[in-house]
Structures are given as structure tokens and as C-alpha cells.
Amino acid sequence: MLWPLFRFLFHKVPRKPRIVEVSGTLQNDTVLTKQDFLIFKEHEQLWAVSRNCTHLGCRINYIEKENHLECPCHQSRFSIQGKVLRGPADKALPRYAVEPTESPSTYLVTIS
Amino acid sequence: MIADALGALKWGDWSLISLYISLISGIVVGIHYSPAEPFYSASALDILVPYGGFFRSLHFYSSQFFFLFGVAHYWAVFNKAQNITSRAYLYLILCFPCMLMLLFTGYVLRADATGYSAGMIAEHILEAVPLIGSGLNNTLFSISTHGMDRVYLHHVISFDLLFLFLAWDHLRRYRVFLTNHLLFISALLLFSLVVAAPMDPDQLGMLYITGPWFFLGLQELLRYISPFIAGILVPISLLVALIFLRKEQRYFRPLLVFICSWLALYLILTLLALTSHG
Numbered sequence: 001m002l003w004p005l006f007r008f009l010f011h012k013v014p015r016k017p018r019i020v021e022v023s024g025t026l027q028n029d030t031v032l033t034k035q036d037f038l039i040f041k042e043h044e045q046l047w048a049v050s051r052n053c054t055h056l057g058c059r060i061n062y063i064e065k066e067n068h069l070e071c072p073c074h075q076s077r078f079s080i081q082g083k084v085l086r087g088p089a090d091k092a093l094p095r096y097a098v099e100p101t102e103s104p105s106t107y108l109v110t111i112s
Numbered sequence: 113m114i115a116d117a118l119g120a121l122k123w124g125d126w127s128l129i130s131l132y133i134s135l136i137s138g139i140v141v142g143i144h145y146s147p148a149e150p151f152y153s154a155s156a157l158d159i160l161v162p163y164g165g166f167f168r169s170l171h172f173y174s175s176q177f178f179f180l181f182g183v184a185h186y187w188a189v190f191n192k193a194q195n196i197t198s199r200a201y202l203y204l205i206l207c208f209p210c211m212l213m214l215l216f217t218g219y220v221l222r223a224d225a226t227g228y229s230a231g232m233i234a235e236h237i238l239e240a241v242p243l244i245g246s247g248l249n250n251t252l253f254s255i256s257t258h259g260m261d262r263v264y265l266h267h268v269i270s271f272d273l274l275f276l277f278l279a280w281d282h283l284r285r286y287r288v289f290l291t292n293h294l295l296f297i298s299a300l301l302l303f304s305l306v307v308a309a310p311m312d313p314d315q316l317g318m319l320y321i322t323g324p325w326f327f328l329g330l331q332e333l334l335r336y337i338s339p340f341i342a343g344i345l346v347p348i349s350l351l352v353a354l355i356f357l358r359k360e361q362r363y364f365r366p367l368l369v370f371i372c373s374w375l376a377l378y379l380i381l382t383l384l385a386l387t388s389h390g
Contacts, residue, residue, distance in 0.1 A: 010247030015257055033316060056334060057232030057256065059225070061317050072321040073229050074335045075389060088335055 018111040025105050031062055031080075037109060038062055038069070039098055040080050048096040048109050049082040055089035069093070123188050126296055127181035128288045130174045133300060137171035138268070147264035150223035151313075158311060165308055172309035174300060175218060179211045179326075194359045203278045205354050209347075210275045212326060217267035219324045220253075221260055224312045230323040231255045231263060233334065237343030320389050329381035350374050 022039065024032045026046070032039040037048045049069070051059050058073035068085060069078040077086040082093035099108045144161050146153040157164035186193075186208075193201060220231035231253060238249035254262050276283075290297065312321065323331045333342040350371065357367050 009251045010244075012246060012250050052232070052256070056236040056339065058229040059314065061319070063317060063319075070319060072225070072318045073233065073331065075320070
């Protein structure tokens with residue numbers, strides 16, 4: 001009885017990839033902030049980075065004045081590409097693919 | 113003299129009355145709360161539901177007082193508690209982490225900036241436990257995958273049942289009647305009417321957030337050492353010391369020194385968290 005319970009409790013159902021449709025105007029050197037990620041556009045290039053800090057998972061914010069990302073829990077800093085600039089976090093933020101759709105101002109973000 | 117006067121106060125009665133009020137107000141608040149829309153439903157309580165703010169406040173503060181008066185009760189009756197069996201003492205000490213988990217899950221459930229972050233930190237701490245971390249998180253929190261489902265389940269059922277199991281023998285011996293504490297109940301109702309329960313909406317560009325008051329020292333410690341040591345071993349060391357803190361124990365005095373040092377250090381870390389990063 002204990003083994004089935006152990007297996008049941010400790011089983012992790014893999015998360016299915018999510019494709020999120022995002023609306024908003026994005027021009028060069030601007031950012032779109034969503035609950036789970038931020039979308040950046042620079043030199044016509046689009047990318048999204050997760051807002052979950054790799055230290056302990058708090059939701060990070062974009063600091064426009066200094067053009068970096070910062071976690072409000074322990075002040076880890078990341079570049080807008082997601083690279084660590086200051087600890088305690090030691091892993092880069094996950095990056096997600098962003099694709100523009102046919103309709104203007106709409107993007108698809110694939111969260112894997 | 114002051115210690116005697118404080119010790120004579122009815123901390124245990126007040127803690128239990130606070131628990132009754134917390135349970136009743138929890139049911140009331142739960143009518144409009146939805147774990148599928150945690151932040152929306154929690155803030156709707158404050159903004160949209162008639163008297164929702166009052167009932168949320170009553171639930172929040174009665175729960176805080178339940179814990180704080182419980183701690184004061186432990187301190188006040190510590191000498192008397194030496195007469196109970198080791199097993200009964202163990203059960204009562206284990207009530208404290210259970211109470212803290214009830215408070216903590218309540219904080220997380222409102223899913224505002226503080227609650228969400230505290231929940232995610234707890235999730236990462238559990239994940240850091242060797243071998244069983246992933247399973248522990250999957251069972252207890254798993255917010256990033258399952259939202260507030262598990263936290264809600266444990267807040268309204270599991271930890272309550274565990275607390276009742278641990279405290280049952282104690283509670284059935286000491287009966288408390290609401291009618292004997294009308295002044296305390298009135299004060300609690302008035303307090304909840306005047307003081308709103310905290311709610312911290314997510315704000316763009318927010319540079320510093322602090323977790324629940326009892327979590328602040330831990331939040332600060334996590335800045336310097338690994339989640340497993342800071343979030344699991346350090347709290348467990350206090351719990352183990354409290355379990356063995358009995359006067360007949362050979363190590364009573366060293367344990368007492370350890371507990372006092374632990375609490376002093378935790379207070380310093382809490383003050384650091386409050387003052388040095390804002």
C-alpha cells in the first residue's frame with residue numbers, strides 16, 4: 001500500500017508546452033511585460049525571457065532606467081537577454097521563442 | 113513580577129478562541145475565494161464583496177493571534193508542561209510548525225506579490241531537499257505547475273486535520289467557552305474592522321518585497337546560504353531543540369542557550385531583511 005502511495009505522490013506529470021498569444025505594440029527597444037515573461041525587441045529581433053528568477057522563483061521585474069531585470073526577493077540581476085549580472089542567482093533565465101502573427105501587434109510565445 | 117503577571121494571563125484560552133474565530137471566518141471567506149483565480153478572488157473580497165474586507169481581516173488577524181497566543185501559552189505553562197509524557201509533549205511541539213504552515217499557506221493563497229513569491233520560494237526550498245524534494249514539492253506546493261490547487265487543499269484540509277490530530281488530547285482536556293471571553297472577542301472584531309489585512313498587488317518595477325513576518329529571517333538567510341540548509345536544516349534544528357527541551361534532560365541548559373541564540377539570530381536577520389534592502 002505504501003509503495004503505490006509513494007509512486008502516486010512522487011509522480012510528476014510533465015507540463016505540456018504552452019503557446020501564449022500576446023497582444024501589444026512592440027517597437028525596437030521596447031518591452032512587453034506579461035505575467036510569466038517579458039518580450040523584448042531590439043534591431044528587429046524578438047525574444048522572450050521568463051520572469052521566474054532562477055534563484056528561488058520570485059517574479060522578476062524590468063528596470064527600465066538601467067535596462068536590466070531584477071528580482072524583488074533577493075535582488076539578483078539579469079541582462080535583458082537573461083544572463084546573470086549579479087547573484088545570488090547563478091543560472092540564466094530561460095528564453096522562449098517569439099513569433100509575430102499575421103495580424104499586427106499579436107505574437108505567439110512558446111513556453112516549453 | 114512582570115513575568116508572573118504575563119504568565120497568569122489566559123494565553124491558551126485566547127489562542128483557542130482565536131482558532132474558533134479563524135475557522136469560522138475561514139469558512140465565510142472561502143465562500144468567495146477561488147484557487148483558480150486566487151488574486152482576483154482575494155482582492156474582490158476587499159473591493160467588491162460587502163463586508164468581504166472585514167471577514168478577510170478577521171480571518172487574517174485571528175489566525176495570527178492563534179499562533180502568537182499559542183507561543184505565549186507555551187512559554188507561560190512551560191514549567192507545568194514538564195509533567196506531561198514525552199509523547200504528548202512531542203505532539204504539542206509539532207503543533208507549532210503545523211500552525212506556521214497554516215499561516216504560511218494562507219499568505220500564499222492570496223497570490224499577491226508577497227504571497228506568490230513566498231510560495232515560489234517554498235517550492236524551491238522543497239525542491240532542494242535531496243532525493244525526495246521533487247516529490248515533497250509535488251505533494252505540498254507545486255505552484256508553478258498546479259497553481260494554488262495543492263496549497264488550497266492543505267490550507268483547508270490537511271494541515272487543519274493534522275493540527276486537530278496533534279492537539280486533540282490537549283484540547284479535549286481544556287474546555288473554553290466563548291461566553292467567558294466576550295471582551296476579547298469584541299476587541300478582535302473591532303481590530304479587524306479598523307485594520308485591513310495586507311494585500312500587495314504586483315507592481316511593475318517593484319524592487320523589494322518582503323514575505324510574511326515569520327518568514328523574513330529565512331528570506332534573508334536564503335540570500336547567503338543554500339535553500340536546503342537555510343530552508344530545511346536551520347528550521348528543523350530549532351524544532352528538534354524544542355522537542356528535547358525538557359527540564360529532566362541532561363542537555364537542558366545547552367538546548368536553552370541554542371534556542372535563545374537561534375531566536376536572537378533570526379530576529380537580527382528579520383531586522384536586516386526589513387531595513388537593509390529597501
